[in-house]
Amino acid sequence: MPTKDGARLEVRKTYKLYIGGAFPRSESGRAYAVNNTKGKFLANASQASRKDARDAVVAARKAFGGWSGKTAYNRGQILYRIAEVMEGRHEQFSAEVAASEGLSISKARAAVDASIDRWVWYAGWADKLAQIVGSSNPVAGPYFDFSLPEATGIVAVLAPQESSLLGLTSVIAPAIVSGNTVVAVSSFERPLPAITLGEVMATSDLPGGVVNLLTGSASEIGPWLASHMDVNAIDLCGISDPDEARDLEAASAENLKRVRRPAVEDWSESPGLSRMTQYLELKTVWHPIGV
Amino acid sequence: MLARVTTTDNGVDSLADVTSSEDRLRRFLLGLPGVDQVGAEARAATLSTRSIKTTAKAYALDLAIQMIDLTTLEGSDTPGKVRALCAKAKRPDPADPTAPQVAAVCVYPDLVATAKFELRGTGINVASVATAFPSGRSSLAIKVQDTKDAVAAGADEVDMVIDRGAFLSGRYGLVFDEIAAIRDAAGDAHLKVILETGELVTYDNVRRASWLAMLAGADFIKTSTGKISPAATLPVTLVMLEAVRDYHESTGLHIGVKPAGGIRTAKDAIKYLVTVNETAGPDWLDPELFRFGASSLLNDLLMQRTKLATGHYPGPDYFTLD
Numbered sequence: 104m105p106t107k108d109g110a111r112l113e114v115r116k117t118y119k120l121y122i123g124g125a126f127p128r129s130e131s132g133r134a135y136a137v138n139n140t141k142g143k144f145l146a147n148a149s150q151a152s153r154k155d156a157r158d159a160v161v162a163a164r165k166a167f168g169g170w171s172g173k174t175a176y177n178r179g180q181i182l183y184r185i186a187e188v189m190e191g192r193h194e195q196f197s198a199e200v201a202a203s204e205g206l207s208i209s210k211a212r213a214a215v216d217a218s219i220d221r222w223v224w225y226a227g228w229a230d231k232l233a234q235i236v237g238s239s240n241p242v243a244g245p246y247f248d249f250s251l252p253e254a255t256g257i258v259a260v261l262a263p264q265e266s267s268l269l270g271l272t273s274v275i276a277p278a279i280v281s282g283n284t285v286v287a288v289s290s291f292e293r294p295l296p297a298i299t300l301g302e303v304m305a306t307s308d309l310p311g312g313v314v315n316l317l318t319g320s321a322s323e324i325g326p327w328l329a330s331h332m333d334v335n336a337i338d339l340c341g342i343s344d345p346d347e348a349r350d351l352e353a354a355s356a357e358n359l360k361r362v363r364r365p366a367v368e369d370w371s372e373s374p375g376l377s378r379m380t381q382y383l384e385l386k387t388v389w390h391p392i393g394v
Numbered sequence: 395m396l397a398r399v400t401t402t403d404n405g406v407d408s409l410a411d412v413t414s415s416e417d418r419l420r421r422f423l424l425g426l427p428g429v430d431q432v433g434a435e436a437r438a439a440t441l442s443t444r445s446i447k448t449t450a451k452a453y454a455l456d457l458a459i460q461m462i463d464l465t466t467l468e469g470s471d472t473p474g475k476v477r478a479l480c481a482k483a484k485r486p487d488p489a490d491p492t493a494p495q496v497a498a499v500c501v502y503p504d505l506v507a508t509a510k511f512e513l514r515g516t517g518i519n520v521a522s523v524a525t526a527f528p529s530g531r532s533s534l535a536i537k538v539q540d541t542k543d544a545v546a547a548g549a550d551e552v553d554m555v556i557d558r559g560a561f562l563s564g565r566y567g568l569v570f571d572e573i574a575a576i577r578d579a580a581g582d583a584h585l586k587v588i589l590e591t592g593e594l595v596t597y598d599n600v601r602r603a604s605w606l607a608m609l610a611g612a613d614f615i616k617t618s619t620g621k622i623s624p625a626a627t628l629p630v631t632l633v634m635l636e637a638v639r640d641y642h643e644s645t646g647l648h649i650g651v652k653p654a655g656g657i658r659t660a661k662d663a664i665k666y667l668v669t670v671n672e673t674a675g676p677d678w679l680d681p682e683l684f685r686f687g688a689s690s691l692l693n694d695l696l697m698q699r700t701k702l703a704t705g706h707y708p709g710p711d712y713f714t715l716d
Binding site (some may be wrong): 330333334 | 708709710711
């Protein structure tokens with residue numbers, strides 16, 4: 104739409120949360136200014152509150168049955184689909200990562216490439232995890248005894264603060280690949296790629312509620328997620344203060360959450376299996392034979 | 395806000411006259427002032443924006459628990475399920491002995507004896523649906539016998555359904571006589587009359603049915619069976635609360651109101667309590683005069699209660715499935 108002087112009127116994007124497959128504003132009505140690394144204004148982001156986290160957990164619980172009940176093969180297809188759709192938005196992701204992280208456009212492109220490749224890598228694991236982690240167990244009796252991994256439930260993720268897209272991808276994908284659902288709090292300073300990732304997920308056959316993305320302060324929302332009795336695991340990688348991490352770990356103990364402690368991580372390295380196996384429960388079945 | 399009903403509006407001097415013949419009854423009911431639909435819905439929407447926090451919220455949650463008619467009305471109900479429900483009614487939150495008991499357990503007539511036995515000595519009432527629930531489609535003799543069976547089995551409260559077919563075709567006298575007959579059959583038991591507002595179509599009909607039920611001797615008027623959608627809504631409950639308020643002004647009698655079906659969250663329950671307080675008045679904030687017909691609502695109230703007590707969000711895994 105041209106203005107009087109012929110210049111086109113800017114259409115600026117409203118960055119909102121991603122909860123239950125929809126894009127609501129924060130229940131609290133709060134927003135905060137997001138700047139690039141040089142302090143120049145980029146956009147306003149919604150600042151999620153504890154009640155948004157509460158709603159996100161409800162959405163994640165609702166989605167859990169359907170998502171964990173899908174075949175592993177189907178989950179793999181959907182994760183791959185996320186990579187496909189990200190590929191089509193490559194330029195947008197690159198621009199946002201470059202602006203958020205202060206990278207050159209070529210380095211930002213490399214980070215987006217690595218993020219997309221990571222989705223593909225985890226997509227491949229969906230129907231192979233059971234073979235690696237599961238087992239058939241020799242027992243002294245007429246039983247066929249086997250152990251199979253199952254999803255643990257809702258995983259709360261306090262996403263890395265530095266790596267806005269590759270870091271976020273590297274903590275969400277391993278949680279959902281095995282059938283968990285996720286409530287993630289994005290990087291506070293660099294939230295924009297997270298919401299664009301939410302837009303990708305909304306159009307990738309990923310059922311609403313499987314991934315819920317909150318932009319805001321991990322220190323504010325973290326304690327509510329850590330003490331939430333309906334959350335089954337928590338990844339603390341976005342917390343740098345050791346005292347804060349200890350408090351969150353203590354709060355998580357109330358319902359015996361699986362806790363992943365913060366550690367120095369290089370997101371560009373091959374991730375290994377540890378994040379996937381962290382959020383699994385092994386179910387062992389004794390099946391009578393020879394009767 | 396909405397037009398109030400007084401007996402003089404309709405050219406009658408006392409409500410006793412109204413019920414002296416079907417003709418007068420019809421003239422009275424059709425002469426009731428119409429309900430402003432937009433106004434009622436706007437009023438309900440405004441009342442539901444009130445913010446109830448901290449101590450007021452704690453009070454509201456406990457009051458709402460005490461107002462619950464814990465209900466199971468499924469074809470698949472078994473004595474075991476009713477026993478489990480009674481255990482929950484007595485001790486809603488086993489982890490927290492301060493959680494109050496519910497008001498009543500509501501079951502089909504054949505399970506009244508089971509519930510009565512389980513609830514002996516607790517002060518919790520047993521309510522039974524009767525009169526060919528939920529359709530109300532059978533002869534008066536059968537409906538009366540259904541009611542007598544429930545009362546004989548020990549029901550303290552009887553939830554009857556009105557004949558919506560008769561009401562909608564304007565046979566108000568028939569509906570009136572039926573309610574009066576069930577009133578007699580129920581004896582000392584409290585009589586709740588289910589209007590099934592989802593089938594009455596208009597708020598005007600809800601107001602007429604409310605008055606009809608109150609004139610015929612109802613102790614409570616109840617929105618729905620829970621088998622029809624929409625079940626209880628806030629505007630419908632508002633219209634019924636205005637009817638009991640107006641009836642109270644005309645006669646001095648307190649009639650109770652029971653929304654049933656579709657109220658699942660503590661937030662919804664608190665909206666109803668606000669509406670009760672602002673419409674009928676604080677007298678009605680009492681389990682004797684206001685009830686919720688619900689089952690899943692109780693767990694949400696308990697979860698909110700736990701959140702207030704512990705300061706962190708509880709999960710559904712820690713409350714009973716029912």
